[in-house]
Amino acid sequence: xxxxxRQFQSQTTSAHLAQTMALLTLTSAELRQKIDAExxxxxxxxxxxxxTCPTCHRPLPPHGHCPVCSRPSSNAADEPIVxxxxxxxxxxxxxxxTSTEDMxxxxxxxxxxxxxxxxxxxxxxxLDPQDRGLAAYILTHLNEDGLLTTTPLEVARxxxxxxxxxxxxxSIIQHADPVGVGSACPEEALLVQLDILAESCEIPPYTxxxxxEGLNLLSRHQYQxxxxxxxxxxxxxxxxxxFISENLNPYPARSHxxxxxxxxxxxxxxxxxxxxxxxxxxxQPGNPLMVEIIMPLAGTLRVNPMFRQALRQAEENKMxxxxxxxERASLLVKCLQQRNNTMKRLMQRLVVLQxxxxxxxxxxxxxxxxxxxxxxxxxxxxxxxxxxxxxxxQLPNKRMIPLSMFFSRNLNIRSVxxxxxxxxxxxxxxxxxxxxxxKQDINIARRTVAKYRAMExxxxxxxxxxxxxxxx
DNA sequence: CTATGGCACGGATT
DNA sequence: AATCCGTGCCATAG
Numbered sequence: 001x002x003x004x005x006r007q008f009q010s011q012t013t014s015a016h017l018a019q020t021m022a023l024l025t026l027t028s029a030e031l032r033q034k035i036d037a038e039x040x041x042x043x044x045x046x047x048x049x050x051x052t053c054p055t056c057h058r059p060l061p062p063h064g065h066c067p068v069c070s071r072p073s074s075n076a077a078d079e080p081i082v083x084x085x086x087x088x089x090x091x092x093x094x095x096x097x098t099s100t101e102d103m104x105x106x107x108x109x110x111x112x113x114x115x116x117x118x119x120x121x122x123x124x125x126x127l128d129p130q131d132r133g134l135a136a137y138i139l140t141h142l143n144e145d146g147l148l149t150t151t152p153l154e155v156a157r158x159x160x161x162x163x164x165x166x167x168x169x170x171s172i173i174q175h176a177d178p179v180g181v182g183s184a185c186p187e188e189a190l191l192v193q194l195d196i197l198a199e200s201c202e203i204p205p206y207t208x209x210x211x212x213e214g215l216n217l218l219s220r221h222q223y224q225x226x227x228x229x230x231x232x233x234x235x236x237x238x239x240x241x242x243f244i245s246e247n248l249n250p251y252p253a254r255s256h257x258x259x260x261x262x263x264x265x266x267x268x269x270x271x272x273x274x275x276x277x278x279x280x281x282x283x284q285p286g287n288p289l290m291v292e293i294i295m296p297l298a299g300t301l302r303v304n305p306m307f308r309q310a311l312r313q314a315e316e317n318k319m320x321x322x323x324x325x326x327e328r329a330s331l332l333v334k335c336l337q338q339r340n341n342t343m344k345r346l347m348q349r350l351v352v353l354q355x356x357x358x359x360x361x362x363x364x365x366x367x368x369x370x371x372x373x374x375x376x377x378x379x380x381x382x383x384x385x386x387x388x389x390x391x392x393x394q395l396p397n398k399r400m401i402p403l404s405m406f407f408s409r410n411l412n413i414r415s416v417x418x419x420x421x422x423x424x425x426x427x428x429x430x431x432x433x434x435x436x437x438x439k440q441d442i443n444i445a446r447r448t449v450a451k452y453r454a455m456e457x458x459x460x461x462x463x464x465x466x467x468x469x470x471x472x
Numbered sequence: 473c474t475a476t477g478g479c480a481c482g483g484a485t486t
Numbered sequence: 487a488a489t490c491c492g493t494g495c496c497a498t499a500g
Contacts, residue, residue, distance in 0.1 A: 180479060370486065383485055409485090409491075429475060445493050460476060462500080 016338070019331060025386045028275045032296035034451045044322070044329035046304035048298070080351040082282065085292035086299075116140055122176040127169065134159060135169050138182065145251035146181040147189065178252035186250030187215050203243070206230055210240045218244065222418040232277070251457070274394040276347060276403065278358055285396070287460075289358065291351055293343050301336060303329045333390050345377055346387050354406050358395055362415035368407055413442055414452045421458055429461040 023157055110422050116139035121148060137159070140152040150156050152170060156163040173182035179196055181188030190211045197203065204397060209216060217226040218241055227237040275294050281287035301327065311322050350373070356364035370388065374381035391403040420436055421428065428436070429451045437444065453460070 369484090381486070389486095407485095431475080445496070447476090448492055451492080454477085462475075 015331060016335060019335040020338040021386060023335050024342060024383065025389060027390055028294040028296045029273065035297065038332055042325050042329055044304055044307045044325040046302055048300040048302060080291055080348065082167040082291040082344050082348045084295050084344065086295045086297055115142060119173060119176045119181055119335040126172055131169055135173060138170060140175065142182065148182055148184050151184065181252040187211055189252050190248050191251055197247060204239045206232055207240050207243060210268050268330060274400060275391040277394045279396050289351055291347050293347060301333055305335060305342055342387060347375065349377060350406055362411050363419065365408060365412040367409050370407055410452065414456055416440065416442065417449065417452050418456050427464045
């Protein structure tokens with residue numbers, strides 16, 4: 001008896017563990033799918049309409065956060081507020097507000113899909129069937145920046161079709177999600193992005209001209225020169241530069257739009273919606289941080305009590321199935337709680353450790369490994385890995401970054417290099433950078449500096465001269 | 473000759 | 487066990 005019980009116990013816990021692990025890896029969008037699927041074919045599971053806070057189980061105002069959990073705790077002002085935030089609206093199919101083009105976003109391959117496939121799936125519906133192959137062909141000729149490695153003319157010649165048709169297809173491709181993808185050069189990509197942006201917001205005058213005629217000057221920060229060429233003021237030129245670096249991206253495949261350059265790994269991961277949102281309480285900088293862990297559900301998930309009752313009067317042959325359903329349902333609910341709990345503890349600690357990073361930006365990132373954190377939280381390191389992988393975070397400045405960036409070992413160094421180079425007027429070579437970095441207690445090899453510099457998309461010293469009269 | 477980028481190796485991380 | 491990362495060595499461009 002006791003043996004049987006123990007066996008039962010260990011079975012459930014191992015299943016429990018396995019499923020918690022599985023749930024932990026899922027992003028909020030994937031979680032939504034999983035739950036939807038489960039709701040659809042498991043009658044024992046029930047979604048209560050009433051919204052209660054998943055953390056403290058108190059009723060929730062219609063569209064607000066939990067009044068208890070999001071209240072600043074009185075004594076510790078620095079303590080971040082971490083809570084699970086039910087945000088079904090994010091996933092309500094008609095998500096038209098966000099930056100993404102409309103996509104059947106409920107598909108499984110969000111994280112690991114490569115760029116050509118990702119784009120092709122967007123453009124396919126807009127194309128004639130016979131043009132789809134052509135689009136696929138074109139998309140195989142993208143470099144890692146999302147730019148074309150061939151020319152429309154070559155494609156047309158190779159396939160013996162009119163140039164205009166190729167151009168037409170490319171134009172459609174360019175308007176797909178990494179906007180500007182499939183352009184021939186950075187200039188073209190920027191112009192496409194500019195066109196799209198122009199529909200929804202104000203653009204500084206002469207931006208187009210600046211891109212067309214002076215991108216070289218622009219990228220070398222030679223504003224004086226550019227202002228002269230465009231016959232506009234220096235202030236205007238700087239405005240344009242700021243606008244471009246803030247809103248446009250010359251290399252569509254490099255994911256980040258917000259800041260100047262793609263930090264993190266060069267892997268392009270397009271995030272549709274965040275899994276975690278970090279903000280100041282009431283949007284007031286200076287207030288404690290408020291961390292929302294997105295739960296893609298509005299109601300409360302639980303085992304249907306009616307089903308439990310019905311089980312008693314079940315027919316013999318169905319009994320087995322029903323029991324099974326019930327088992328699965330309660331397991332899911334438990335595991336979901338477990339997952340939320342883990343995420344909460346993880347973020348709680350993470351936000352404390354990386355507070356400066358969240359507030360002040362990349363340079364303040366503290367080097368941190370998953371192993372260290374796993375020890376602190378007393379969980380297995382693979383748990384942290386799973387929890388972190390593939391998740392997106394929205395920072396208070398509205399930038400979207402992968403959660404894994406919190407564990408980046410070199411991001412802070414890279415941003416220091418970026419700062420140094422931006423501030424200096426004389427182009428510094430890599431060895432000089434090594435020396436400057438050493439002064440800030442950053443000791444890395446010359447070769448490594450070169451690599452970081454490249455990662456930041458910064459040209460080598462001899463190519464960013466100031467007095468270079470190089471025209472395009 | 474100097475500054476960089478490529479390749480590949482060993483150690484750390486996941 | 488697989489992957490990532492920093493680095494040293496070497497080839498190459500200027």
